[in-house]
Amino acid sequence: MVHLxxxxxxxxxxxxIGVFGFLTRRNIIMMLLSIELMLNSVNLNLAAISHYxxxxxxxxxxxxxxxxxxxxxxxGLGIVVTLFRHRKSIHTDQIVSLKG
Amino acid sequence: xxxxxxxxxLAAAALFFFFKNLELFKLESKKAVLLFGLxxxxxxxxxxxxxxxxxxxxxxxDNFSRFFTLLISFAYMIACIIFTRLKECDQSRVDxxxxxxxxxxxxxxxxxxxxxxMSMFIALEVSSYPMYIITTFRKGLGRQFEAxxxxxxxxxxxxxxxxxxxxxxxxxxxxxxxxDIASTLPPKLGNPMAALGVLLFMGGLGYKLxxxxxxxxxxxxxxxxxxxxxxxxxxxxxxxxxxxLIRIAHLFxxxxxxxLTISVLAVLSMTxxxxxxxxxxxxxxxxxxxxxxxxxxILVGLIALGNGGAQAAMFYASVYALMSLxxxxxxxxxxxxxxxxxxxxxxxxxxxxxxxxxVMLTIxxxxxxxxxxxxxxxxxxxxxxxxxxxxxxxxxxxGVINTFIGIYYYLKVIKTCLVSDGRENGFAPAPFYLKAAxxxxxxxxxxxxxxxxxxxxxxxxxxxxxxx
Numbered sequence: 001m002v003h004l005x006x007x008x009x010x011x012x013x014x015x016x017i018g019v020f021g022f023l024t025r026r027n028i029i030m031m032l033l034s035i036e037l038m039l040n041s042v043n044l045n046l047a048a049i050s051h052y053x054x055x056x057x058x059x060x061x062x063x064x065x066x067x068x069x070x071x072x073x074x075x076g077l078g079i080v081v082t083l084f085r086h087r088k089s090i091h092t093d094q095i096v097s098l099k100g
Numbered sequence: 101x102x103x104x105x106x107x108x109x110l111a112a113a114a115l116f117f118f119f120k121n122l123e124l125f126k127l128e129s130k131k132a133v134l135l136f137g138l139x140x141x142x143x144x145x146x147x148x149x150x151x152x153x154x155x156x157x158x159x160x161x162d163n164f165s166r167f168f169t170l171l172i173s174f175a176y177m178i179a180c181i182i183f184t185r186l187k188e189c190d191q192s193r194v195d196x197x198x199x200x201x202x203x204x205x206x207x208x209x210x211x212x213x214x215x216x217x218m219s220m221f222i223a224l225e226v227s228s229y230p231m232y233i234i235t236t237f238r239k240g241l242g243r244q245f246e247a248x249x250x251x252x253x254x255x256x257x258x259x260x261x262x263x264x265x266x267x268x269x270x271x272x273x274x275x276x277x278x279x280d281i282a283s284t285l286p287p288k289l290g291n292p293m294a295a296l297g298v299l300l301f302m303g304g305l306g307y308k309l310x311x312x313x314x315x316x317x318x319x320x321x322x323x324x325x326x327x328x329x330x331x332x333x334x335x336x337x338x339x340x341x342x343x344x345l346i347r348i349a350h351l352f353x354x355x356x357x358x359x360l361t362i363s364v365l366a367v368l369s370m371t372x373x374x375x376x377x378x379x380x381x382x383x384x385x386x387x388x389x390x391x392x393x394x395x396x397x398i399l400v401g402l403i404a405l406g407n408g409g410a411q412a413a414m415f416y417a418s419v420y421a422l423m424s425l426x427x428x429x430x431x432x433x434x435x436x437x438x439x440x441x442x443x444x445x446x447x448x449x450x451x452x453x454x455x456x457x458x459v460m461l462t463i464x465x466x467x468x469x470x471x472x473x474x475x476x477x478x479x480x481x482x483x484x485x486x487x488x489x490x491x492x493x494x495x496x497x498x499g500v501i502n503t504f505i506g507i508y509y510y511l512k513v514i515k516t517c518l519v520s521d522g523r524e525n526g527f528a529p530a531p532f533y534l535k536a537a538x539x540x541x542x543x544x545x546x547x548x549x550x551x552x553x554x555x556x557x558x559x560x561x562x563x564x565x566x567x568x
Contacts, residue, residue: 008271015264022257031253038260045267053274058267061218061276065263068225072259075232076252082236083245 007048014041028080028090032073039069103150103161106169107213109136109143110176110206117199130184133198137180140205144173157277158216163565165213167558168343171418172212175335176205178425181537185530187436188326190237197237200230201332208340217266217276220344224262224308227340228255231333238326243440247324254307254317262304268297282351289354298352299361305348308341310388311395312369319376322388327435327442330384331428334391335421342398342417346410349402350566359403363487363495366403369396370502377509382441383431386509387424390468393502394420400483400499404490410566412482414559419467419475419548426464426541430457430517433530447517454530458517460538467545469510470503475548482556 014037021034043062050058084090113136120129147169152161179201189197207227214220232255235248266276272288273281288294307314322330352358373393380386398420401413433454434446451458467476480503484496530538548555 015260018260028249028253032256035253035256035260038257039263042260042263042267045264046270049267049271053271055274057218057276058270061221061266061270064218064222068222068259071229072225072252072256075229076249076256079232079236079245079248079252083249086241086245 004048004052007044011041011045011048014038014044026092028083028092029077031092032076032080036069036073039065103147103152104154105150106140106144106147106173107206107209109140110173110202110209112136113140114199114202114206117195117202121195121199129194129198130186133180133183136202137177140173140180141177144170155219157279158219159210159213160215161213164343164347164562167414167562168212168339169209171339171421172205172208172336175339175421175425176201178422178429178537178541179332179335181534182331182425182429182432183328185432185534186328187432188238189328190239193237197234197328200234204228204230204234204332205336208336211340212343215278215347217269217278221259221263221266224340224344225259227337228259231329231337234329234332235321235325237329238324240439243320243324244326247321250317250324251321254314258304258307258314261300265297265300265302265304268293269301272297278347278351285351286354289352294352295355295357298348298355298358301348302345302358302362305341305345306365306395306399308337309345309395309398310338310391311399312365312372312392315369315373315392315395318391319385319388322384322391323382323441327384327428327432331425331432334387334424334428338391338395338398338424339417339421342413345399345402346405346413346563347566350405350410353405359490359492362399363403363492366396366399367495367498369393369399370499371396374502374505374509378505380509381444383434383444383447383513384441386444386513387427387431390506390510391424393506394468396502397480397483397499400487400492400495403492403495404486407486407489408482409486409490410563411556411559412479412486414562415552415556416479416483418555418559419479419545422541422545422548423464423467423476426460426538426545427468429534429538429541430461430464433457433528433534444513444516445520447513448520450517451519452521456535456538457530460542461517462514463542463545465510465514467549469507471507473546473549475545475552478549478552482552 018034018038022031025031043065046058046062080090148166204227207223211220211223211227214223232248232252235251236244238244270276272294273284275281310318370393373389377386377389398413398416401409431442435442467474470476470480484499487495
């Protein structure tokens with residue numbers, strides 16, 4: 001059996017990749033994808049811990065997170081599409097009318 | 101059944117507007133929203149007397165949750181009074197707007213009552229999504245979509261951080277129920293995973309509060325969204341964030357790094373908010389940065405939970421919600437003609453046009469600045485006293501310095517609305533009930549400053565319900 005710490009390490013690496021991607025990318029779609037990566041690292045964490053402790057609550061929480069992430073992506077992408085219609089761009093460098 | 105009355109009322113409001121949207125009812129929306137606001141406030145008063153546990157122990161109705169339910173419901177009521185004056189919001193989507201605000205209020209109330217991490221998370225998301233959506237409900241092609249994208253992206257990241265924290269807390273304690281966590285966690289508090297977990301979790305809540313490293317959305321969303329929407333976003337989520345932060349922080353008081361980190365973030369939040377607010381010319385953007393600095397003050401209460409900090413933070417959160425609703429009530433009256441933000445000059449001549457509003461705004465801003473005898477002064481005093489007792493002298497000094505910085509830009513706005521003359525800024529005369537509401541709010545802000553004990557005692561008994 002693979003030890004729990006391996007899963008936690010992979011999940012931490014995934015999470016860090018997500019944070020890094022969120023901080024460096026300038027395309028809103030890529031930023032949303034990075035967030036998705038972060039959420040999936042949480043899922044991996046929870047599933048591994050849940051299996052390791054033989055407690056099902058973690059896996060139930062994973063289902064909730066998947067559903068909630070889908071809803072979040074739907075709203076986020078919907079707003080991004082509207083933004084694109086108005087601005088013809090989804091690059092954060094070009095969407096800077098609110099600042100100061 | 102009566103113990104779930106406030107939740108039921110808000111759910112009924114949401115359902116009503118959902119079906120109203122399908123044109124099933126003939127009642128006028130603005131009358132209905134006023135009605136539901138009053139109903140929610142009275143239901144929350146009735147709800148104070150009933151306690152209970154629901155959903156297999158995941159949802160607890162006790163003094164603590166009812167105290168915050170009362171605050172949220174009253175804030176919802178004031179917001180509903182303001183919503184009758186929709187000026188910047190898209191009139192064709194009024195019912196949707198009321199549906200989403202009721203839904204968000206319901207989510208906030210549910211989050212306060214949850215004593216289980218999973219239900220807390222779901223309730224917070226239920227409250228967040230409507231707020232992401234209503235941010236776009238503004239007339240014309242302003243900057244609302246940009247504001248909403250910023251709101252949702254930072255919101256999603258903070259959700260991910262919070263969930264990562266939850267996964268660590270769950271891994272350490274083996275349960276998502278706060279009761280079980282409180283009993284199994286103490287021996288493991290030395291584990292760095294516990295500190296990381298709780299700090300990440302608090303980071304997610306810090307986003308709701310617009311505290312320092314998570315405040316970047318606030319100025320853009322405040323100025324980009326319609327003023328009515330900002331009214332809602334500025335007041336209600338902060339109450340819930342304070343409640344959940346106290347709930348979580350008091351479980352983890354044993355970890356030394358947690359109060360230390362919070363104190364640093366509190367000071368940074370106050371300072372960054374105040375310094376950025378100094379140069380602002382837009383009213384909503386100024387209030388956004390002032391919100392960041394007030395988030396710092398609320399965080400001060402968390403570092404001294406046992407020394408009266410919890411009561412002080414709860415007192416301050418309630419007072420802050422009232423102050424910001426009062427300020428935004430005037431902002432909504434002044435709005436309607438600007439592409440993005442309301443310039444502060446728009447308030448010129450407010451004293452001539454609407455003395456009641458001008459006096460209320462003055463009291464609200466004096467209270468935000470922390471001048472005696474207003475409620476803001478009392479709240480700041482309690483917070484700083486508790487921090488001093490807990491041994492965080494440097495936080496107290498930083499807080500006092502920040503109060504002085506804050507006075508400058510609040511007085512600038514007060515001067516504009518009381519002294520400066522302006523003829524062309526025609527404020528539409530406010531209806532009677534709005535004037536009455538503003539008189540009541542102004543009186544409450546003064547009375548809470550002179551007699552803070554009633555509210556403070558309520559907060560104290562609420563906190564005792566949490567500790568037991």
